[in-house]
Amino acid sequence: MTAPGVNDRAAAPNIDVLVVDDDRDSIEELVECLAKAGLSCRATSDGWSALKLLAEGLGADIVVSDLRMPELDGVQFAERLSRFAEGARPEIIFVSGNAGFDDAVAALRLGARDMLTKPVDGPRLVRAVKSAQLARQMRQHQETAGTAGEEVLAPAERRRAALRDLKAMRRTRSSLFPTELFSDPCWEMLLDLYDAQLAGAEVTVTSLGAASGVPLTTALRRMDELQRHNLIERGEDASDKRRTIIRLSESGLRAVDTFFDSVQSRPKR
Missing domain, CATH: 1.10.10.10 (Winged helix-like DNA-binding domain superfamily/Winged helix DNA-binding domain)
Structure with a gap:
């Protein structure tokens, strides 16, 4: 499923953000906010569909996922996402209206970059995505630099x-x-x-x-x-x-x- 208002680049093999949420209104709100910030998006309504898209070669820097979803919840989704190869694994940001402490701990252990509460503040979401993009770039640089024997991370x-x-x-x-x-x-x-x-x-x-x-x-x-x-x-x-x-x-x-x-x-x- 591709949500209305998605950037025209959504069908391209590489996108900035894959939005995963079983609530259509929430998808539209998240995608609209991200698209206004110039970020290319694609959306899907469940974790299984998102995993399928990524396994088929969709390149996404960031996944913004609801934490509470039927069949495959956000933490289960993140656990499966963590099995992807380093270069193919996107950063993940969770959004939720009722996350508990155990959820937050589990998300952080699985490498989630942030946990935002619904209704999501648009500017904060954009900042979180851009920060996660930078983290992904740092991770990729670390992999490359480690192979080349360079210093892994710059001071900043x-x-x-x-x-x-x-x-x-x-x-x-x-x-x-x-x-x-x-x-x-x-x-x-x-x-x-x-x-x-x-x-x-x-x-x-x-x-x-x-x-x-x-x-x-x-x-x-x-x-x-x-x-x-x-x-x-x-x-x-x-x-x-x-x-x-x-x-x-x-x-x-x-x-x-x-x-x-x-x-x-x-x-x-």
């Missing part, structure tokens, strides 16, 4: 990989422990800004405050503290004067870079 790529690991641990931590035990948002804000800066995305003060998990007044006070320490800076949005853009300052970016470089240079035990 290693930092992104470490950031993804930290985010996965953060999601697991939030599921296991009461949120109030980790209520100060400063470090989480720095990580979110670092992630956005690596992806070339802009973050507004309002969106950073909303994502912090604390009341907006508390988030604003923490932003003031971070700015006093010259770790972040605010700027006016050139396209919308009502919005204030927030980003890591030069010294803040350098500090977070140094943190990741230090973590990655520690010997493994």
Whole structure:
């Protein structure tokens, strides 16, 4: 099945995203959002059909799959997907309206890049897909470089990989422990800004405050503290004067870079 509104390139042997969902309305919403971002898509209504398409040679960078599907659920689908050869295996992002902690852990163990909740926020979905595309490129580069005896990952790529690991641990931590035990948002804000800066995305003060998990007044006070320490800076949005853009300052970016470089240079035990 090919959902209405799919990019004209959908019939090509290589696409950006394969959407798998048993709900037609959800497929149309996901495909429309991805197509507007210039991503080529194809859609199917169940995991078996998706596996068949991939086995027949459809090249897809990313699979965006519902977690709850009849016959073959998302985790079972991902488990079968993990058996594909490295070069043919797409990255996977799950979407779900009612995922539990066990589902999230199982998904991460099977290599899922992200878990998004329904109704899916369009910009967040696009960011997740583009981040997964970069991860796939890094994986392919790692395979090629490993064969050629080159350095496996460039510094910026290693930092992104470490950031993804930290985010996965953060999601697991939030599921296991009461949120109030980790209520100060400063470090989480720095990580979110670092992630956005690596992806070339802009973050507004309002969106950073909303994502912090604390009341907006508390988030604003923490932003003031971070700015006093010259770790972040605010700027006016050139396209919308009502919005204030927030980003890591030069010294803040350098500090977070140094943190990741230090973590990655520690010997493994």
